[in-house]
Amino acid sequence: MALVLLSLGVTMIAFVLTHLVPEDPAEANLGQRAGSDPVAVQIFRERYGLDKPLPVQYVVYVSNLLHGDMGESEQSRRPVRADLGEYIPATAELAVTSIVLSAVLGVGLGVLAALRRNKLTDQILRVVSLAGMSMPSFWLALVSLYVFFYQLNLIPGSGRLDPGVARPPSVTGMYTLDALLSGRMDTLTNALSHLILPACVLAASNMGLFTRFTRSAVLEVLENDYVRTARAKGLPERAVILGHILRAASPPVITVIGLAFGNVMTGTVLVENIFSWPGIGQYSFRSATTLDLPSIVGVMLFVALVYILANLVVDILYGMIDPRVRLT
């Protein structure tokens, strides 16, 4: 029910806000000459239902949405669902890789920083994490492309695959998975080599964030009685850290990872642009600049869904980590 209400709210906001912009989507999409041709403009409006009053457009859209029809994109002239089906997996592949990288490294370094509190390691990690959070992602993207592609020649250039490499048969839309599923190891290798750099660039800022959050959370539980008890019982330090400290420190870290995942899934337009990564960020940017209403609403629904799911997963993980949450 909450999902339905949220969808209605999102679609309504998108409809109203888009129509507040003093521009006609027909003119934005038809170009300078045809946009001044009344017949061409009228045909465009009829095709996309823009000739109807806004409330009617909204009702028609919602009615179609209930049947799984998200309308036709004005920029690609094919179903929005088909567009999203291609753009979302590209971003998902990048986002999941970067979040896994940043979570593993960030949490690990955060624990290390807390355990070495105020020592040289902690100071170095503070500088590293702050640097990661402070660097603009587009700048880091360009510099890393220059260094690792142009200067060191260690990784391939932009894009999801080399231009001459065929795309794997689409199952998930994620090239690495699809190449794996189809057994095309050369394509998998190529896709992975293209994925490394943009994923690392995206991971940099989140890694810094996770390091800071983990350090702070671990410090809060480090001096608790049960940690001292665990150590007094003679438990190995590794077991103390993983079973007692990290588990207790996890909830805030998981929350921030969940939010970061939502951000990465929906807000990577600059990195996608530099690396020619055809993801949802680029799609949403173009939808906005061309006032492509069906695509804008489709993207907004996707964004809402991502955050709902991210929060849901976080809640489930809370319950798994801390049984008291389940009881309440």
Added chain:
Amino acid sequence: MHRPQRKLHIQALLGAAALAASTACAPAAPPASAPTSAPTTSAASTTAPAAAAKPTTAAPAAAAPATAAPAAAAPSTAGRTLVVANSYTFTTKDTDPARGGVDFQADPFFHAVYDTLLTFGVGDNSAPKPLVAESYTSSPDARTFTFKLRKDVKFSDGTPLKAGDVAFSYNRLLNLHDTPIYLLEGVTGVSAPDDYTFVIETKDPNPAIPFIVTNPALGVTNSTVLKAHGGSDQPGAEKTDTAESYLQTASAGSGPYVMSGISTSQVEMKANPNYWGPNKPTFQNVVLRDVAAATQLIEVQRSTDEVVLSLSGDQAQSLKGNDKLNVNAFTSPNLTFLYVNVNPEVLPFGANAHFQQAVRYGIDYDALVKVAGAGAAQAPGVVPPQFLGALPLTSAVKRDLAKAKSELSASGLGSPAIQLDYQTTSTGQTEALAAKIQANLAEVGINVTLNGQPSAIATPNYRGGKLQMGLFGWAPDYPDPNNYLAFMPGQLVGKRAGWLVEAAPTLVELGNKAGATADNDTRAKMYRDIQTQLNQDSPIFPLINPGGAVVTTKNLTNVAYSPVWYIDFAAIGTN
């Protein structure tokens, strides 16, 4: 694209890891039918039927596509892919010439896949040359154009291209009434009296028709294929035609390439195995990719077989010393112009001739050229220097500050205030030009307020004639001065400046005559006269022709910029 050795090491490591990871979950071996390399591989191994390669009738020398590079001179490019990077996302909208053919960015694709009746030679846009049509005639009144088609032209599926296909393509564009409809403005009918004769009739004399038919949006589509997939050229096609979705997955033209794939970031082409022309394209595969300009700047320096199209003149200049690249920086035929609105409801003093002169002579054109960067040049008139009827640079308006101040004084306006609107850009170049204009006119005594807006806001106000003063651009639709009649009173741009027919009837009459005159020498003189008058007394001020650049890796040859289709993939060879 060349794969450097060190990169292969990384890929080998990744490959080993991937192989290990895949043993548990992947099929034991790829299916025999699964492609293991680029889709271009199959194209590379396909040879064109000999019959299709040889014209069945002797064509005049000029009829051969003038853009094709001699295949014999090029080393083997089998399996190699020509990569063309452009900062434009090629979408499925851009695959149907009758619908998406307004985007200059999509035109290289259309040009490669769909032949047009006439074409231009590499670097020569002075006169159309035969392509699908081996000759054409114009009636004395320039209202009827008869094209005689070659008899050896075949579509990519091997079927012959006939006049009925041309008529279908033109009628479909007319009846879809979509983006490129303006190209056939004034066309009252097209017909195919026999299999190899095609006729265009226009309401008014239009000697530019031979230039217009070179536009890639007027590429000829295979009517049989399109009809089989729901294509229609009948009235009401805007609602009944369903061939668009087919053309999003396959092409149906007779050009040197066919579309072999499209994704969200690139469109792929492979050589047309049934290409009818005497010269086959050198590269078997072409990929047109969406790449940001900043990334293009880095990547082209590490590649082979690559062309980049989106570098600014300054960025291109920065590569001049790189001995691995060919840098072709040029003055583009695009026009950046300024106008003041003469509609008294928008700007009460816009029609004041002295005020217009104050603006005209107050602008520092040389400074604007410097701001615009490498390759830019002052626009001597609205018609770009590359086209028929252009004014020589010596006729361009020069800044005369004293005269500008004197004119402002004569206007009786004191220190007028005016708002300058323009479209903001990612490069900031328009903003810099606007700021320079503001500073120039401040010296004269005109207070300009800058109002940069995103395209979605600025464009409708510009089109609606609501702006007091505007700074905008114009890209040619076809390389003929008739395209610039839009700047005349009562025409497209003129109306946006509130400049109506009644304001300058003599000029309008001269424009109508120029637009209807067939003799090139006569019309060239007329257009020069028109522009001279525009430069003396009009609310429109041509400023600059911005710079452009095409940068290629050193091994590529015959890469020439075209104002109609940008570059011709099929013409590109290797050394």
